[in-house]
Amino acid sequence: MSAAASRVVLQLYRDIVRAHRTLLPPPLRDMGDTYARDEFRRHWKPSTTQPQWQAFVQEWQRYLSMLRGQADLPEASGDIPDSVLESLNPEQKAQLARLKEEAVRAREAILSGKPEQP
Structure with a gap:
């Protein structure tokens, strides 16, 4: 992964943790932070392909949008x-x-x- 892509992924992680801090109650915040940290660590390896990174980032961006109430979710x-x-x-x-x-x-x-x- 390039340095620019690494910065994007790290910024996404920071945004998720920040959203957890401001939008979730403590028990869910702790669970969400732990899950996000573990997922980002699991995917932070040289064997992760570009398409895998794209899908990973896209899904976490959708999650962040959902947390912020910006997602267009079906009933x-x-x-x-x-x-x-x-x-x-x-x-x-x-x-x-x-x-x-x-x-x-x-x-x-x-x-x-x-x-x-x-």
């Missing part, structure tokens, strides 16, 4: 085709609804910086 129900939703039995639909409620509650807790209530 959760948009990920499941209507044909699949229609094929679910009532118990599966209820479980999916509970999962959605928990995800919304967790997202609100993260955005507010308050711990989740059980």
